Amino acid sequence: METAAPSAVIVAIDGPSGTGKSSTSKAVAAKLGLRYLDTGAQYRAITWWMITNGVDTDDPHAIAVAAGKPGIVSGTDPAAPTITVDGLDASGPIRTQEVTSKVSAVSAVPEVRTLITELQRSIAASAQGGIVVEGRDIGTTVLPDADLKIFLTASPEARAARRSGELRGKEATDLAATKEALIKRDAADSGRKTSPLAKAGDAVEVDTTELTLDQVIECVVTLVEEKRAGRK
Numbered sequence: 001m002e003t004a005a006p007s008a009v010i011v012a013i014d015g016p017s018g019t020g021k022s023s024t025s026k027a028v029a030a031k032l033g034l035r036y037l038d039t040g041a042q043y044r045a046i047t048w049w050m051i052t053n054g055v056d057t058d059d060p061h062a063i064a065v066a067a068g069k070p071g072i073v074s075g076t077d078p079a080a081p082t083i084t085v086d087g088l089d090a091s092g093p094i095r096t097q098e099v100t101s102k103v104s105a106v107s108a109v110p111e112v113r114t115l116i117t118e119l120q121r122s123i124a125a126s127a128q129g130g131i132v133v134e135g136r137d138i139g140t141t142v143l144p145d146a147d148l149k150i151f152l153t154a155s156p157e158a159r160a161a162r163r164s165g166e167l168r169g170k171e172a173t174d175l176a177a178t179k180e181a182l183i184k185r186d187a188a189d190s191g192r193k194t195s196p197l198a199k200a201g202d203a204v205e206v207d208t209t210e211l212t213l214d215q216v217i218e219c220v221v222t223l224v225e226e227k228r229a230g231r232k
């Protein structure tokens with residue numbers, strides 16, 4: 001007997017910095033044949049554009065006025081996600097410390113959020129076979145009707161250790177400074193007025209502190225499969 005293709009599923013994965021959202025989302029999407037969207041990369045891309053175009057990232061009005069100017073395009077293949085700004089590959093420049101230190105100020109501007117949220121919704125709507133979308137406000141604001149919402153957490157110590165391991169050899173790594181920087185970014189992201197970092201009421205919380213990345217991936221794959229099975 002022929003089995004029907006599994007139905008399209010929309011998965012929202014949110015959580016603070018360094019909890020494993022990108023690594024988990026990419027792997028889950030690849031395993032299940034879904035598309036993948038890194039929404040943090042989009043906020044980083046608009047921040048990079050502001051910096052390179054001389055917009056003062058401490059001036060919310062200037063950011064709001066310029067918000068519609070960059071053309072941001074996200075490629076959603078989990079094996080090779082891409083991000084371009086006005087046709088230029090921005091995947092490298094958006095990961096610098098400068099962008100990381102300024103992205104929370106830019107992403108807090110309501111005009112930026114409105115534009116990026118619309119972009120995210122249109123990408124999710126066009127992902128016919130389903131998509132894993134990761135960020136800070138996906139379950140609460142961008143895709144409140146997602147089929148499955150996951151909120152990843154981990155202790156600040158575990159997250160700082162993961163980040164330091166990642167940065168080693170590229171930029172200066174100091175565990176205490178890394179921990180302080182991620183706590184500061186989370187506080188800014190949680191404290192902003194417009195769609196702050198928050199767990200949706202119906203999200204499943206997964207504490208990844210004591211889990212390997214493979215265990216987290218397996219846990220999320222199981223949750224998606226259970227959701228799909230429940231819809232048959």
Ligand SMILES: Nc1ncnc2c1ncn2[C@@H]1O[C@H](COP(=O)(O)OP(=O)(O)OP(=O)(O)O)[C@@H](O)[C@H]1O
Nearest residue numbers: 016017018019020021022023162166208211212213
């Ligand atoms: N459970 C885990 N155990 C150990 N290392 C992990 C685990 N999950 C993720 N990592 C590693 O931690 C680092 C950060 O992971 P990742 O980029 O996926 O987090 P994130 O939540 O997307 O962070 P951000 O929001 O800052 O982009 C990566 O180097 C990743 O390989």
Ligand SMILES: Nc1ccn([C@@H]2O[C@H](COP(=O)(O)O)[C@@H](O)[C@H]2O)c(=O)n1
Nearest residue numbers: 039040041043103104107135136137189
């Ligand atoms: N849905 C989202 C996703 C991200 N942000 C902002 O972007 C920053 C960078 O995110 P990373 O996942 O790449 O670290 C993040 O600190 C937020 O300021 C957001 O606001 N909403």
